[in-house]
Amino acid sequence: MSQFIKTYGRIRPSGRGKEATALLATEKCVTLETENGQKSYELHGIFNSEATQEEVFACVAKKIVEDSAEGFNGTIFAYGQTGSGKTHTMLGPANSWSDPVRKGLIPRSIENLFQLLDKKTQECQKFTFEVIAEFVELYNEEIFDLLNAKNKVQLRDSGKDIQLIGAKSEIVDNSLDLMHVVERGWQSRSTGSTAMNNESSRSHALLIIKIKTYEMTGGLRKERFSTLNLVDLAGSERQSHTKSGGDQLKEAANINASLTVLGRCIRILSKPTGSATYVPYRDSHLTHILKNSLGGNSKTAVIVNMHPDREFLPESSSTLMFAQSCTMIKNAVTRNEVMTGDQENSYKKAIQELRKEVDETRAKAREEFAKKLDEAEDIRRRITVENDSLKVENSELRAKYNCALVKYNTGAGTNEIVSEFKKFLSENLNSLVNFDLKELTSKNHTLKLESDANEKRCHELQQELNDLRSKYQENLNTTLQMQTPNAKERRSSTRPKRRETQYKPSPARMAELAGDNETDLQLQEALIRAEQLQCEVNASRTKLEEAMEKESKMQFQHEKFIGSLQKKVDDYAAEIEELNKENLILEGKVKKGSSQLDTLLNTLNVSQRENAELEKQKNEVIEKSEKELEEVHKHYMSQMEALQKENTELQRTSSSRLQETQKDMNEKEAINSSLNNEIVSLTARTASLQLDIKEKSESLATLQKVVQDKSQAVDGLRKELNFKSEKIARLEQEVKSKSQTNSNVEEDLATKTNLIASLEKDIREKYDTIAKLRDEKNEGESKIASLKRQCETSLREEAHHKKRYEDLQKKMQADFDGYQRDIRTLKEKKDKELQMIQESLDITRETLKKQEDALRTQKTDAARKFDADIAAMKKSFEENRVKELKQQEEKIKRESMNQMEASLLVKDNKISELEHMNEYLAKVHEEDTEIIANKLGSKQQKVSYYEKIRREKVEAETIVAQQRVEIARLSKGNRESNRPVLRSRNPPQ
Numbered sequence: 001m002s003q004f005i006k007t008y009g010r011i012r013p014s015g016r017g018k019e020a021t022a023l024l025a026t027e028k029c030v031t032l033e034t035e036n037g038q039k040s041y042e043l044h045g046i047f048n049s050e051a052t053q054e055e056v057f058a059c060v061a062k063k064i065v066e067d068s069a070e071g072f073n074g075t076i077f078a079y080g081q082t083g084s085g086k087t088h089t090m091l092g093p094a095n096s097w098s099d100p101v102r103k104g105l106i107p108r109s110i111e112n113l114f115q116l117l118d119k120k121t122q123e124c125q126k127f128t129f130e131v132i133a134e135f136v137e138l139y140n141e142e143i144f145d146l147l148n149a150k151n152k153v154q155l156r157d158s159g160k161d162i163q164l165i166g167a168k169s170e171i172v173d174n175s176l177d178l179m180h181v182v183e184r185g186w187q188s189r190s191t192g193s194t195a196m197n198n199e200s201s202r203s204h205a206l207l208i209i210k211i212k213t214y215e216m217t218g219g220l221r222k223e224r225f226s227t228l229n230l231v232d233l234a235g236s237e238r239q240s241h242t243k244s245g246g247d248q249l250k251e252a253a254n255i256n257a258s259l260t261v262l263g264r265c266i267r268i269l270s271k272p273t274g275s276a277t278y279v280p281y282r283d284s285h286l287t288h289i290l291k292n293s294l295g296g297n298s299k300t301a302v303i304v305n306m307h308p309d310r311e312f313l314p315e316s317s318s319t320l321m322f323a324q325s326c327t328m329i330k331n332a333v334t335r336n337e338v339m340t341g342d343q344e345n346s347y348k349k350a351i352q353e354l355r356k357e358v359d360e361t362r363a364k365a366r367e368e369f370a371k372k373l374d375e376a377e378d379i380r381r382r383i384t385v386e387n388d389s390l391k392v393e394n395s396e397l398r399a400k401y402n403c404a405l406v407k408y409n410t411g412a413g414t415n416e417i418v419s420e421f422k423k424f425l426s427e428n429l430n431s432l433v434n435f436d437l438k439e440l441t442s443k444n445h446t447l448k449l450e451s452d453a454n455e456k457r458c459h460e461l462q463q464e465l466n467d468l469r470s471k472y473q474e475n476l477n478t479t480l481q482m483q484t485p486n487a488k489e490r491r492s493s494t495r496p497k498r499r500e501t502q503y504k505p506s507p508a509r510m511a512e513l514a515g516d517n518e519t520d521l522q523l524q525e526a527l528i529r530a531e532q533l534q535c536e537v538n539a540s541r542t543k544l545e546e547a548m549e550k551e552s553k554m555q556f557q558h559e560k561f562i563g564s565l566q567k568k569v570d571d572y573a574a575e576i577e578e579l580n581k582e583n584l585i586l587e588g589k590v591k592k593g594s595s596q597l598d599t600l601l602n603t604l605n606v607s608q609r610e611n612a613e614l615e616k617q618k619n620e621v622i623e624k625s626e627k628e629l630e631e632v633h634k635h636y637m638s639q640m641e642a643l644q645k646e647n648t649e650l651q652r653t654s655s656s657r658l659q660e661t662q663k664d665m666n667e668k669e670a671i672n673s674s675l676n677n678e679i680v681s682l683t684a685r686t687a688s689l690q691l692d693i694k695e696k697s698e699s700l701a702t703l704q705k706v707v708q709d710k711s712q713a714v715d716g717l718r719k720e721l722n723f724k725s726e727k728i729a730r731l732e733q734e735v736k737s738k739s740q741t742n743s744n745v746e747e748d749l750a751t752k753t754n755l756i757a758s759l760e761k762d763i764r765e766k767y768d769t770i771a772k773l774r775d776e777k778n779e780g781e782s783k784i785a786s787l788k789r790q791c792e793t794s795l796r797e798e799a800h801h802k803k804r805y806e807d808l809q810k811k812m813q814a815d816f817d818g819y820q821r822d823i824r825t826l827k828e829k830k831d832k833e834l835q836m837i838q839e840s841l842d843i844t845r846e847t848l849k850k851q852e853d854a855l856r857t858q859k860t861d862a863a864r865k866f867d868a869d870i871a872a873m874k875k876s877f878e879e880n881r882v883k884e885l886k887q888q889e890e891k892i893k894r895e896s897m898n899q900m901e902a903s904l905l906v907k908d909n910k911i912s913e914l915e916h917m918n919e920y921l922a923k924v925h926e927e928d929t930e931i932i933a934n935k936l937g938s939k940q941q942k943v944s945y946y947e948k949i950r951r952e953k954v955e956a957e958t959i960v961a962q963q964r965v966e967i968a969r970l971s972k973g974n975r976e977s978n979r980p981v982l983r984s985r986n987p988p989q
């Protein structure tokens, strides 16, 4: 299955407001407002600055994560300039991975993945999974392990996949553990501060999640494996923007180099197929690792992050160009799945199920088709019956109408026609409801004809009437002429002028004229009859018109009814057509099913052939597998033991943790009780403070009262003072005025001055008291304020303590719940693991046992056969061999005997020679010894002679020894050649 890389754009919020932005985003299109005009780029989706993390995840990653749990490789990477929000998108803001709103795409993907895997485990008993995480960073064109002290990692390209040699693989079984791993790795990531981002990622971070799932369905074991790559690339930008230098410049150069290779690969891949010859994946570690994700076996999504500000237009433009190239890359995606086990049976089962499904669908379709056909037939029958009855009614009607027409034409009572028509209408009103449209139209036509005929008849009658009138007038004139002698005169003078009323002769006039003329009478009668007839015809005409109106209404209703019937018929036809289509589809399905069946049968044949071959291989492998199974058994047993140990350890740790928690809780309870005590004391203090406040408030009130009194007194004094000051002034004036005039007054002045002085003293005293009172008042007020403040702080403290106490209680409860949950989940997990292991052990044991049994029987059979074969072979071989050997033996015996005899002779001669020699030498030795002893005198001569003798002796002894060895060899050869030989020329293989 080939699939295009999905490319999305995300625009981060601008730091400077709307005026500074140069990007316009719609649902799938970004427009850049450049100096040269607008330029638009269309991607698979655009997220503006208001887009939430959840929206981004749901749109970009959810499907890829879901597919990765189903065995499809997946890759999501964020590309963009520094500070554009790549890390914000992939991981989320700092410490946000437990925040349900702010957390990024990686935590959401991890949670989603484990939710899916756990759900599958719950739904399917024989489903297990294994998740392994690796986390590396590409920094300065080298790969470092973020999970293991930033050790260097090597790349190995096996052709099929890329391996990171030396990277630590963390096995995890829940999202929390994996998030801890990610957090640990992220902390080791190389970051630096640039002009655009305080915590800028200076490396490409790759989180590689390897997922393996195992599922047993029937006898079939499905093994799926996939890799989910979540990549946060380093920023792609101009160095002038980051204002980097030194090491940072080198860093940036490396980042740019790898991103340039990425861009080059993408450009080559985005060209139409056929033109792309070589993709330089190996030019950079980044592209080498992402080889599968770019044009390979992976469902890939790219998020390009952009800064909306005008100053970053060039970066945004190049980012969008990169994105547009990505949209043109096609990946060839396949599910990574291996199926083992009883394939033959599972195929057979699948075929059976398919057949059953096809049969069921066929039967169902047939049933439905038959039902619909019956219904359509029913409707058709009903319509035919209705049609027949209407036809009958129509012919009756026609007959009646003809009859009426005959009657009418013959003048046999128009009333009759009308009444008959009325009767007919009342009779047929009900049946008319069921009229066929055609019939109704024809009836309408007939009625119209009737009406026309009536009209014509009316016209004729009118004509007749006019004729009659003119005749009558003529007759009348002739009669009048005959009655008056001067008819001409009379005619000119007395004859009234012709008026319309004159055509309607009154009965009096008729009576007057009755006796005049027989013809006149007859004519008058005919005229009256004609007039009556006309009236009746008119009436019948209006009735007919009414009936026609009714008829048209009815026709409308019938048309409606027929319309609905037609619609039903159309519906049925459409249904039938649909059924036909379904039938066709089903037939297609059946064909497909049968072709599938054929292919399956072919596969079955192939697999049967393969099976035969496999059977052969199996026999060879069985022996090996027996050993391996034993090893596995041992391994499982050891694992189980280890697990049991782990379990006990866990139980121990959990109980210790429980104890710790208990201890913690006790401590917290102690804190709690102390807090309670504190609260109680605080409450008591608050109460006392409140009492104090109350008292103080009371004293304040009294003080205020006193102050008020004093103020009143002060006011009074002030008034008095004022009054006295005025008095003083007045007196001074008086003094002034009187001092000039009256010297006697001087005395009075002196007394008055004294009085003034005393009054001034009095006033000063009063002022002092007022100041004192004011101070007292201020003091009281400040006391009240401080008391109030105290009160407020104690109330605040109380609230704070209460809140702390509640928080502590909540935290304790949450901790306790968390611990209990942890313990429970741990226990459940371990129990599950144990159970799973036990189950797998049981299964393995069973299969082992079965295989053992099968092997044993096979072995015994084979051994028996082998023994028999060997025995037979042995027998024949031995027979032949014995024969052959016997012949050879005879021959060799003969030859060796001859040789032996000859050599024995030679040897015997040699032995005797040697014995002679030996004897001679012994003799010489004896003689020499004698000579040495007796004849040689000097010591030196003795020594030299002795030396010579010794040498000769040694030589002789060597010769003797050689001869002995030769003799021994010969005698041994003799012995061996005398032994019967049963040796073949060609030793048996």
Ligand SMILES: Nc1ncnc2c1ncn2[C@@H]1O[C@H](COP(=O)(O)OP(=O)(O)OP(=O)(O)O)[C@@H](O)[C@H]1O
Residues within 6 Å of the ligand: 011, 012, 013, 049, 080, 081, 082, 083, 084, 085, 086, 087, 088, 089, 093, 197, 199, 200, 201, 202, 233, 234, 235, 236, 305
């Ligand atoms: N969509 C957004 N909403 C709110 N804030 C955002 C968004 N995108 C980015 N930011 C803020 O912008 C700042 C830079 O973002 P971030 O670190 O994710 O950029 P980056 O592309 O990873 O940069 P670098 O390549 O330098 O690592 C952060 O403070 C981040 O919170």
